Amino acid sequence: MDANTLGIIAGILTSVAMLPQLIKVLKEKNVEDISWLMSAILITGLSLWVWFGILKEEWSIILSNGFAVLVNLVLLVCLFKFKK
Amino acid sequence: MDANTLGIIAGILTSVAMLPQLIKVLKEKNVEDISWLMSAILITGLSLWVWFGILKEEWSIILSNGFAVLVNLVLLVCLFKFKK
Known part of the structure; x- marks a missing residue:
């Protein structure tokens, strides 16, 4: 497989993970068993990847990480909303 | 901040997330609340990033994703080990 497809x-x-x-x-x-810190670190890191993508003008990096930021933001909101 | 540092x-x-x-x-x-499918998809994706890093000879990609594969493999083992 070539590197780009990979x-x-x-x-x-x-x-999508x-x-x-x-x-x-x-x-x-x-x-209860999910770490909010995992979610927070991930959102920070993924947002920096989006910023990186903007600097490099790489749409694939912006879109894939932007999508992941959205999923993880909704997850983080749920972590607080459903906390007992 | 320049793109490389970012x-x-x-x-x-x-x-490390x-x-x-x-x-x-x-x-x-x-x-109980953690999705094993999340863990499995992540391990597959991260392993492909390692492979990508090997093809591109980019040590930063190989090391960072290789580390994340290890963490997620231990997590996946725990998900089955601690399952009730």
């Missing part, structure tokens, strides 16, 4: 597949996978976690949280409304 | 900080943050989750799991041994 990068696209890798980027899609790491971007948090989706099953978000769906599970929205369904079950249980968040 | 990329390094972003890479460190997204690589899962550490607080792993520490929480190792301490509390509760994993």
Whole structure:
């Protein structure tokens, strides 16, 4: 496989990885075992990747990480909303 | 901030993000709310990033994603080990 195709597949996978976690949280409304610090660090890091993408004018980096930021922001809101 | 520094900080943050989750799991041994599918997709995606790094001969990509693969592999093992 060439590096570009590999990068696209890798980027899609790491971007959508948090989706099953978000769906599970929205369904079950249980968040006790999930670390909010993980979510917060991830949002900070992914946002910096978006900024990096803007500087480099790389749309694939902006879009994939921007999508992941959104998923993780909704997850972080749920972590506080469903906290017991 | 220049793009290279930004990329390094972003890479460190997204690589270590899962550490607080792993520490929480190792301490509390509760994993019911965590999605194993999230963990599995993440490991696949991160491994492809390592492969991408090898093709591009980019040590920063190999090391940061390699570290994240390790953390997520230990997490995935814990998810099955501590499952009730």
